[in-house]
Amino acid sequence: GMLMAAALLRCPCDRIGETAADAGEWALLGYDAGRISVVRTSDVGGPWSAEPMDSASIGKALEPAQALVSTSHPALHPVTALAVAPDSLMVAVGTSADFVVLVRAVWAEVTIAREHSVAPSSAGPTTARRPGAAQGLGSVFSGRAARGLAQMEHARVVRPRLEPWRAVQLPRAGVSSVAFAMGGRALIAACWDGRVRVFDASEGLEQTACLSWHRMSVYSLSVQAGASGKDVKFASGDKEGRIAVWNIALDE
DSSP: OOEEEEEEEEOOGGGOOTTOOBOOEEEEEEETTSOEEEEEGGGOOOTTOSSOOOHHHHHHHTOGGGGEEEEEOOOSSOEEEEEEOTTSSEEEEEETTSEEEEEEEEEEEEEEEEEEEEOOOTTSOOOOOOTTOOOSHHHHHHGGGGGOEEEEEEEEEEEEEEEEEEEEEOSSOOEEEEEEEGGGTEEEEEETTSEEEEEEGGGTSEEEEEEEOOSSOEEEEEEOTTOOSSEEEEEEEETTSOEEEEEEEOOO
């Protein structure tokens, strides 16, 4: 399906046990079918690699099925926004069908099999290039095979499992952007009806404020970096190019 939203998820340090060799960085991918997938970025190559790639490698990079470790269907409608709480234990999901959903990221150690590159023996045979042979990109790609052989190994890793937890339906207001604030306690949602809604994420998505200033759909949010106290400053931008700056606080 169509990729509608993306976010990065990092394993909390206290979830990494002594036997876990790798926690890694994970990409959250939200699709138009209401599905969220989690892919470990270190398992997926891509055009950003400095190493030349042949057509087979490019095809593998664009199909992250082997790295896919968790899929959740928190909504029946397109996922339009994703945000990760600072502690990486909660994910906020916005949809085009007026829903905001909180999804738990449950981290657990598992054993996986993965490819391990082994350097070729220096005593092995070499292939000489015949006179007149092409020296273009094909010769560069063919050199990849001589750099190492792939073997399977088992490793302990920490990976997330997504579990839908809470949901709230908004009054005819699709969601274009979501963001956590105040250390994950507050969740801010930019909505298509021109309003910015604030929820108390620690109390199961209780709406604490509905900010009305924009005249058209609100499409973007930017939250003050590092703000984890009782109040926060953030900006919102709308369809007609107007920007508002807000200061909000949650009562105890």
